Amino acid sequence: MKTSRRGFLKASAAWGGGLVLSFRIPQTAQAADVSVSPEVNAWVVVRPDDTVVIRIARSEMGQGTLTGLAQLVAEELDCDWARVTTEYPTPGQSLRRNRVWGSFSTGGSQGIRQSNEYVRKGGAAARLMLLQAAASAWNVPVAECETHDSVITHQGSGRRTTYGKVADAAGKLPVPTDIVLKSPAQWKRAGKRLARLDTADKTTGRQIYGLDLVLPGMLNAAIKDCPVFGGTLVSFDDKAVLTRPGVKKVVRVGSSAVAVIADTWWRAKTALDALPVQWNEGANANASSGQFAERLKAGLTEEEAVVGNETGNAREALAKAARRLEAVYSYPHQNHATMETMNATVRWTPTLCEAWVPTQNGEAAFTAVVLASGLEAQQCELYKIHLGGGFGRRGATDYVTQAVEIARTMPGTPIKLIWSREEDMAHGRYHPVTQCKFTAGLDEKGELSALHMRISGQSILATVAPQAIRNGKDPVTFQGLNPPGPEASFGYAIPHLLIDHAVHNPHVPAGFWRGVNLNQNTLYVECFMDEVAHAMGLDPLALRRRLLANRPKPLAVLNAVAERAGWGNPAPKGIFRGLAQTMGFGSYVAACAEVSVSAEGELKVHRIVAATDPGHAVNPQQIEAQIEGSFAYGLSAALYGECTVRDGRIVQSNFHDYPVLKLADMPKVECIVMPSGGFWGGVGEPTIAVAAPAVLNALFAATGKRIRDMPLKNHSLKNA
Amino acid sequence: MIMAAAALLREKPQPTDADIDSAMTNICRCGTYNRVRAAIHAVASGKLSDAGLKIEHADGSST
Numbered sequence: 057m058k059t060s061r062r063g064f065l066k067a068s069a070a071w072g073g074g075l076v077l078s079f080r081i082p083q084t085a086q087a088a089d090v091s092v093s094p095e096v097n098a099w100v101v102v103r104p105d106d107t108v109v110i111r112i113a114r115s116e117m118g119q120g121t122l123t124g125l126a127q128l129v130a131e132e133l134d135c136d137w138a139r140v141t142t143e144y145p146t147p148g149q150s151l152r153r154n155r156v157w158g159s160f161s162t163g164g165s166q167g168i169r170q171s172n173e174y175v176r177k178g179g180a181a182a183r184l185m186l187l188q189a190a191a192s193a194w195n196v197p198v199a200e201c202e203t204h205d206s207v208i209t210h211q212g213s214g215r216r217t218t219y220g221k222v223a224d225a226a227g228k229l230p231v232p233t234d235i236v237l238k239s240p241a242q243w244k245r246a247g248k249r250l251a252r253l254d255t256a257d258k259t260t261g262r263q264i265y266g267l268d269l270v271l272p273g274m275l276n277a278a279i280k281d282c283p284v285f286g287g288t289l290v291s292f293d294d295k296a297v298l299t300r301p302g303v304k305k306v307v308r309v310g311s312s313a314v315a316v317i318a319d320t321w322w323r324a325k326t327a328l329d330a331l332p333v334q335w336n337e338g339a340n341a342n343a344s345s346g347q348f349a350e351r352l353k354a355g356l357t358e359e360e361a362v363v364g365n366e367t368g369n370a371r372e373a374l375a376k377a378a379r380r381l382e383a384v385y386s387y388p389h390q391n392h393a394t395m396e397t398m399n400a401t402v403r404w405t406p407t408l409c410e411a412w413v414p415t416q417n418g419e420a421a422f423t424a425v426v427l428a429s430g431l432e433a434q435q436c437e438l439y440k441i442h443l444g445g446g447f448g449r450r451g452a453t454d455y456v457t458q459a460v461e462i463a464r465t466m467p468g469t470p471i472k473l474i475w476s477r478e479e480d481m482a483h484g485r486y487h488p489v490t491q492c493k494f495t496a497g498l499d500e501k502g503e504l505s506a507l508h509m510r511i512s513g514q515s516i517l518a519t520v521a522p523q524a525i526r527n528g529k530d531p532v533t534f535q536g537l538n539p540p541g542p543e544a545s546f547g548y549a550i551p552h553l554l555i556d557h558a559v560h561n562p563h564v565p566a567g568f569w570r571g572v573n574l575n576q577n578t579l580y581v582e583c584f585m586d587e588v589a590h591a592m593g594l595d596p597l598a599l600r601r602r603l604l605a606n607r608p609k610p611l612a613v614l615n616a617v618a619e620r621a622g623w624g625n626p627a628p629k630g631i632f633r634g635l636a637q638t639m640g641f642g643s644y645v646a647a648c649a650e651v652s653v654s655a656e657g658e659l660k661v662h663r664i665v666a667a668t669d670p671g672h673a674v675n676p677q678q679i680e681a682q683i684e685g686s687f688a689y690g691l692s693a694a695l696y697g698e699c700t701v702r703d704g705r706i707v708q709s710n711f712h713d714y715p716v717l718k719l720a721d722m723p724k725v726e727c728i729v730m731p732s733g734g735f736w737g738g739v740g741e742p743t744i745a746v747a748a749p750a751v752l753n754a755l756f757a758a759t760g761k762r763i764r765d766m767p768l769k770n771h772s773l774k775n776a
Numbered sequence: 777m778i779m780a781a782a783a784l785l786r787e788k789p790q791p792t793d794a795d796i797d798s799a800m801t802n803i804c805r806c807g808t809y810n811r812v813r814a815a816i817h818a819v820a821s822g823k824l825s826d827a828g829l830k831i832e833h834a835d836g837s838s839t
Contacts, residue, residue, distance in 0.1 A: 118806040138834035251833045259778060395805050445805050677831050681811070688807025711803060720797035722809035 094227045096185055098145075098156040099129055099178030102223035106206050108135045110179075111145050113157035114167040115416050116254065117443035117450070119740045120678035121167035123252045125175055127674055128168070131246040132179035132237065135219060136206040142253060147422035148437040160418035160440075163451045163568055165641035165738020168674055172736055177235045182226070184235075186219050189226035193217070240672050240733065249677040254442070265444045266399045266414035271470040274401070275304060276321035277462050278328045279473060281313040281483050284337040284704035285563050288312050291334045297327040306331065307465045315462050321474050340563040340704040348489060348562045348701070349386070355512030355558035356384065356493040362527070363556045364534035365546055370554035373506035377497025381591050383584055385494075385764045387576035389699040390487035391706075391714060392569055396444025397480040400459035403470040404429060409436045409460065414443040416450040424453035428460035447689070448568035452485050452520075478709045485567025486699055488514035492580040496588055497552075504588055504603070506552035509537070509580070515559050516573070519566040533557045535573040536581070536640050536745065542735065544574060544640040547610040548585070548603040564701060570689060571744035574640035576766075582636040582749035583764070586756060596635050596753065597623050609732065610637055613646040613667040616728050621648035621665040631662060634753025636746040643737030644669040649723075649750035653758045657774030661691065661721070661751055666743055667728035671735035680727040682739045687725055690747025692716040695768050715769075777802040781816050790820050 093103045101109040110129045116122035126142055150157050158171055183203055190208040191198040200211050206219040240247060257263040282288060292314050294306035302323035309315050314333055318324035355361075374380060401412040402425070409429035415421040415438075422438040429436055443450055459473040475483075490513030497506035515530035524530075535544040537555045546555070569575075589599035597618050604611045614637045618624070627633055630652045637646035650663040666683050673679055696715045700707045708714040748766070755773070756762050763771055777800065784791055784799040791799070796813050804812070811829065818827040824839040832838050 140834075249830055249832050251831045251839075261778075393805060395803065447805070677829060681808075684810055685807025688809060689805065692805075716803055716805065717809075718803065719800045719809040719812065722807075722813075725810060 094224060096182040096223055096226050097178060097231050098153065099175060100133060100182035102135075102186070102206075102219045104220045104223075106136065106139055106218050106220035108133070108140050108206065108219065110140060110142050111157065112142050113145060113150070113160050113418070114171065115160070115162040115418065115440060115443060115446065115450075117162070117414075117416065117446035119167070119682060120252055120675065121162065122254060123250065124168050124674045124678060125171065126253060127246045127248070127250060128172055128176050129179035131243055132176045133183045134203040134205065137245055137250070139206065140253065144418070144440045146437055146439060147418045148433070150419070151422075151433060161420070161451070162416045162446070163448055164572075165643075165740040165742065167740075169642055169736035169738050172672075172674075173237070176237050180235045180237060181232050184232045185226040185229045186222055188229055189222040190217050193222065193225065246674050247672075248675065250675055252678065263442060265396055266401070266412065266441045267396050267444065267474060269401050269412055269441065269472060271401065271403070271472075274470040274472055275317050275319060275466070276324050277315045277317045277459075277471050277473045278321060278324040278476060279309060279313055279315040279458060279462075279479060280328055280333065281479065282335045282337065283482055284335070284340050285565060286340045287335050287337040287704070289314055289333070290336050293332040297331050300327050300330075303327045305465060307462060309458050309461050313458065315458070315473070317462065317466065317471060321472070325476055337704060343563055343704045344702050345388075345700040348560075349491070351560050351562075352386070352489070352491040352512045355560050356491055356510055358558055361510065361556035361558045362529040363554065364529070364531075365537055365539050365553060365555040367550070368506075368552035370506045370508045370552040373552035374495055374497040374508060377506060378500045379498040379591075381494070381496040381498070381588060383494050383587055383762075383764060384491060385580045385583065386491040387487075387489065387579065387766050388697070389489045389564055389701070390569060390693055390697040391481055391484040391699050391708070392445075392447040392449035392567075393480070393711070393714060393716065394443070394445030394447060394449055397477055398449070398455035398475040399473060400456050401470055401472040402459045402463035403468070404460065404463040405467050407431070407435055409463075411436075411438045411456065411460065412441055413438055413456055414441045414450060415453070415456070416443065416446045416448070417453070420451070421453050421456045424456040425460055428457045429464070447570040448572070449485060451568060454483070477711070481699075481709050481714060482706050484699070484706075485519070485565050485569075487569035487575070487693075487697075488516050488566040488573065489562065489564070490514060490576055492576070494580070494584045496584070498592065502592055504550055504592070507550045507554070509555045510558065511556070511577075512558040512560060514561050514566050516566045516568060518559070518561045520568070528559065530557070530559070533573055534577075536577040536638050543642060546581070547607050547637070547639055548600075549606060550603065562701075563704070564706075571686075571741045574638060574742065574745040575690070575693070575748070578636065578638040578640075578745035579749045579752070579766070582638070582746070583752050583762070586634070586753045587762065600635065600637065609644045609669055610639055610646070612732070613637060613644045613669050613730065616667040616730060617646045617648040617665045620726060620728060621650070623648060632754050632758035634750045634755065634757055636749035636753065638742065638745045640742045640745060641738035641740070642671065642735065643739060643742045645742045645746055647743065647746040647750040649754045651751060651754040651758055653755065653773050657772055659755065659768065659773055661723040664723050664725045664747075664750070665728070666725060666746070667730055668739060668743060669730050669732050670737035670739050671731055671733060673729050673731040676729045679729050679739045683727045683729075683743045684725045686741070686743035687747050688717050688722060690744040691721075691723075691751065693744075694748035694751055694766065698767050698770070777804065777808075777812060781812065785816065785819060791816060
């Protein structure tokens with residue numbers, strides 16, 4: 057019998073694996089009885105059998121933050137790593153406890169870098185409490201006791217006990233606040249290439265994702281929102297589908313969507329497909345990508361623009377330049393295309409609303425539940441479930457609001473809302489669309505003396521957080537282009553520099569898309585730097601080294617990839633190399649790509665060498681996984697990633713017209729993780745940004761063709 | 777993807793890279809492709825350390 061993996065997972069969720077199918081579904085079976093053991097403090101529970109449960113506020117979506125954060129807590133707790141498990145606290149608990157776990161938001165490559173200090177303190181405080189509990193029981197000074205792998209020993213007498221035996225008493229002690237953390241040089245667990253804590257459950261199919269969740273008596277819902285953004289739902293004819301088997305109800309959701317509730321999701325989905333619906337497509341019904349492109353093109357030369365980075369007087373220097381270079385680049389809308397489509401399960405009654413959500417931002421999702429439920433915050437709860445990919449999409453809460461509104465129509469019945477892939481493609485929060493015009497000036501000596509980089513296009517904050525826009529400026533637009541500093545700064549020293557943004561927002565909603573604006577900004581800058589090097593008759597590495605001479609960190613990652621790749625030595629016959637570097641999400645990254653182009657114009661990316669300096673490296677093998685994965689994601693974007701708009705709606709509907717990189721096309725990736733210490737950088741996103749420009753620069757070396765408009769699928773590389 | 781890999785290994789216990797390319801057409805957005813390839817080869821050879829990942833496990837072993 058042929059069993060699909062999804063069916064297998066569903067079956068194991070329903071029948072196997074020891075999962076507790078109450079209304080509180082724990083993330084793992086091991087965590088099922090957490091509530092019966094009292095905590096030592098907010099971060100640590102130790103059960104009588106010495107199992108250590110570490111609480112993780114950030115969301116696990118494949119990036120490994122769950123394991124990394126647990127390593128940091130365990131490092132200070134000094135517990136037996138073989139007996140560590142994890143659980144998510146809920147946003148409702150956090151609210152009741154004055155946000156003891158801090159932010160739940162998991163985006164911007166912040167999981168480790170923004171919470172490392174307080175989670176380590178949580179582990180250290182728990183260790184001190186356990187130590188004190190043992191010392192008090194033995195009636196000896198705490199200074200005479202020591203810990204090792206969950207065992208407490210009294211030096212003088214040799215008496216021993218374990219964390220599990222004293223946890224109850226420890227939990228009654230005051231939480232110490234005077235904590236001295238270990239220096240990274242003293243780490244035993246953190247910094248190590250430890251296996252992920254969730255690998256076994258994921259490999260065996262035991263891990264529950266939102267899509268897999270099954271609750272007793274649960275119904276399923278499929279939804280269709282007006283395909284034109286900003287349009288509304290006028291009417292639907294539910295009589296046409298209510299007689300279909302399993303169909304329970306057809307409901308209006310908000311002002312613009314309709315959902316079918318049925319016993320199975322497929323019955324809901326096929327009924328929805330058959331449902332006659334009338335939309336008011338509104339003012340955007342004729343909008344198209346071509347229209348956006350015209351607006352953005354006009355923005356490249358218009359007077360009004362907000363300045364993100366300025367040194368000297370670029371306009372004057374450009375006017376006086378001995379030689380000028382110009383180039384215009386563009387970057388399209390893209391969908392996150394998480395493998396698991398948007399979904400949420402909600403059970404609503406007049407006094408209680410519970411939601412089970414794969415979300416990157418538990419607190420924002422909880423807020424959406426409260427607002428949509430019509431109940432008080434104390435009457436709501438949200439349980440996080442592992443995400444089948446996030447990439448920024450699941451920081452938004454549109455699908456959570458919908459699921460609550462649907463559940464409200466059938467009080468007491470849990471309903472799982474699942475978006476079809478087509479709905480997911482049609483209603484994303486898209487990578488912003490921008491164009492970029494460079495004007496560079498070379499002085500009499502041929503040196504790069506001035507650069508004007510004009511960005512024209514979409515602001516993410518205009519969609520996501522308009523209140524954060526100050527004086528018309530969206531600071532996120534300038535990722536990788538900021539003045540020198542600890543976050544996303546522009547590395548190159550150019551005497552006269554002007555980087556500005558003409559804001560033009562199409563009606564397509566924008567969102568944080570893994571790598572965010574660092575992606576296209578790095579592509580623009582790194583490809584244009586190659587153009588400048590070519591015009592100056594300089595090697596691309598030599599130009600970058602010259603302009604980064606006083607910036608040791610970006611220079612170090614650049615040199616590391618150049619050396620490993622063998623830059624300057626001849627590549628194998630038919631293979632050509634390209635470089636890129638950038639700084640973002642607190643880390644410094646660089647890549648060298650090796651490509652070939654066949655006579656038929658077929659591009660093959662053979663090898664990537666990539667370096668990251670994240671300051672501190674908590675789990676180097678997971679950082680390598682993030683670097684590798686960044687090329688799968690970044691090369692998918694470079695080769696194929698494009699959402700176009702026709703008649704106000706997204707044209708692409710599934711992976712047949714929105715392809716992504718497959719295993720056969722994945723290049724070999726050699727990772728260099730080189731933490732230089734002294735700062736905490738993120739690793740989930742920065743490398744995405746160097747994937748495309750390294751390949752495009754190698755492509756230029758191979759063919760002499762300079763591709764400036766993404767993605768590559770729109771260009772012929774034949775007869776180059 | 778795990779089931780596709782298991783099916784491949786059942787059909788071809790010693791798959792080549794080309795075999796893996798043509799059998800493993802599942803989409804992965806997080807980018808595990810190279811580790812999946814390495815894992816298939818490691819299972820085929822019977823030596824998990826062949827995956828070359830140098831991962832430390834809680835029981836003290838490594839792969």
